[in-house]
Amino acid sequence: MKKVALITGVTGQDGSYLVRLLLDKGYEVHGIKRRASLFNTDRIDDVYEGPHAENKRFYLHYGDLTDSSNLIRIIQQVKPDEVYNLAAQSHVAVSFECPEYTADVTALGTLRLLEAIRIAGLEKSTRFYQASTSELYGLVQETPQTESTPFYPRSPYAVAKLYSYWICVNYREAYNMFVCNGILFNHESPVRGETFVTRKITRALTRIKLGLMDKMYLGNLDALRDWGHAKDYVKMQWLMLQQDAPRDYVIATGEQHSVREFVEVAAAELDMKIEWEGKNEKEVGRDASSGKVIVAVDPKYYRPTEVETLLGDPSQAKNELGWTPEVTFRELVQEMVQEDYLVAKREDLCRRNGYEVCLPQE
Ligand code: NDP
Numbered sequence: 001m002k003k004v005a006l007i008t009g010v011t012g013q014d015g016s017y018l019v020r021l022l023l024d025k026g027y028e029v030h031g032i033k034r035r036a037s038l039f040n041t042d043r044i045d046d047v048y049e050g051p052h053a054e055n056k057r058f059y060l061h062y063g064d065l066t067d068s069s070n071l072i073r074i075i076q077q078v079k080p081d082e083v084y085n086l087a088a089q090s091h092v093a094v095s096f097e098c099p100e101y102t103a104d105v106t107a108l109g110t111l112r113l114l115e116a117i118r119i120a121g122l123e124k125s126t127r128f129y130q131a132s133t134s135e136l137y138g139l140v141q142e143t144p145q146t147e148s149t150p151f152y153p154r155s156p157y158a159v160a161k162l163y164s165y166w167i168c169v170n171y172r173e174a175y176n177m178f179v180c181n182g183i184l185f186n187h188e189s190p191v192r193g194e195t196f197v198t199r200k201i202t203r204a205l206t207r208i209k210l211g212l213m214d215k216m217y218l219g220n221l222d223a224l225r226d227w228g229h230a231k232d233y234v235k236m237q238w239l240m241l242q243q244d245a246p247r248d249y250v251i252a253t254g255e256q257h258s259v260r261e262f263v264e265v266a267a268a269e270l271d272m273k274i275e276w277e278g279k280n281e282k283e284v285g286r287d288a289s290s291g292k293v294i295v296a297v298d299p300k301y302y303r304p305t306e307v308e309t310l311l312g313d314p315s316q317a318k319n320e321l322g323w324t325p326e327v328t329f330r331e332l333v334q335e336m337v338q339e340d341y342l343v344a345k346r347e348d349l350c351r352r353n354g355y356e357v358c359l360p361q362e
């Protein structure tokens with residue numbers, strides 16, 4: 001019998017990698033997408049065959065984590081063996097602008113899904129993966145961070161994810177449900193949302209290289225992150241639900257880099273060298289060959305409370321599940337730069353042929 005999985009957040013970065021992984025493993029996959037005024041399925045269009053295809057194994061349902069009755073109906077219809085709760089208002093900076101909405105989706109949405117499983121009477125059979133996060137560690141209490149490091153969230157997003165983390169632990173203990181928290185550190189890819197710092201950098205530098213843009217503005221260049229590749233991390237999301245007993249796992253590379261270093265490595269991929277001068281909000285990065293300032297700091301991207309440093313220790317995942325990340329930091333940056341360079345070249349071609357290029361900016 002083929003297994004049935006339900007993915008919330010299927011249109012997001014991780015959803016798009018996870019759906020491919022599960023289809024490759026022979027699953028029937030159901031995804032929840034939000035109604036939007038424009039198509040929002042770019043990342044999964046190549047695997048979704050449309051509503052009339054034959055022998056379909058991938059289905060999309062309209063839904064929203066703020067809508068309990070919708071979630072109950074989908075769970076009752078689909079009767080999933082596995083639920084992957086990836087949906088969230090996932091942007092830390094935006095969570096300061098929309099704290100209540102973030103709590104509704106990112107905290108209560110998890111509760112609604114868990115309750116929908118219970119209401120459908122599936123709590124003994126459905127396994128549940130929760131997209132927890134290294135942001136839970138926030139103001140870090142020890143380095144590197146492990147499954148037992150105390151939490152200290154530093155944003156409305158992280159506080160909402162803290163609720164989700166604990167409600168998952170509680171449902172596991174209270175109802176004996178198979179629920180796992182994956183405490184994932186930052187993971188990126190060419191389909192990373194454009195307003196997260198890595199993608200913002202690769203998108204901007206490739207456009208600067210081709211003269212489509214003059215300069216990019218960033219916030220805290222000193223922030224340190226443990227960056228991995230999304231395709232490695234979704235393997236672990238699946239693996240966690242295949243164990244005999246549910247547990248929570250840290251998923252990380254165990255290697256840390258600064259935002260400034262990310263800029264330098266990405267620039268080097270484009271044969272550009274950045275020379276830094278100034279400090280804090282006066283810091284700028286010049287392109288060594290032209291002398292032009294191509295990176296500047298804009299304090300508007302600072303956060304009211306920042307997470308300065310994150311570094312994970314994935315030993316438990318390695319020892320118990322045999323998981324290790326395959327993509328190195330440099331390979332990740334390379335892939336992101338190469339993909340964005342192709343996009344920038346297309347824009348450049350249009351521009352040189354007289355078509356106006358007008359893309360959203362952050
Ligand atoms: P994305 O922001 O790329 O994707 C988020 C997904 O959630 C999108 O499909 C989005 O839909 C959907 N969504 C947002 N709000 C709602 C809602 N109200 N109802 C239903 N769906 C909604 O995130 P990632 O793929 O990067 O991350 C996946 C999950 O993992 C998130 O929960 C994130 O917080 C968490 N996480 C991510 C990490 C990372 O580094 N990427 C690290 C640790 C945790 P739409 O496409 O319509 O916007």
Ligand code: GDR
Pocket residue numbers: 090091092093132133134135184185186187195196197198200217218219220221223224225259301302303306307308
């Ligand atoms: P993060 O990712 O907050 O770690 O959350 P993001 O890429 O947004 O920021 C990483 C660090 O870079 C600094 N920074 C900037 N960030 C953005 N977005 N834009 C800028 O211009 C900029 N300049 C500097 C930030 O201050 C921060 O320190 C991501 C999300 O995917 C969460 O959903 C997930 O839970 C965590 O990773 C783990």
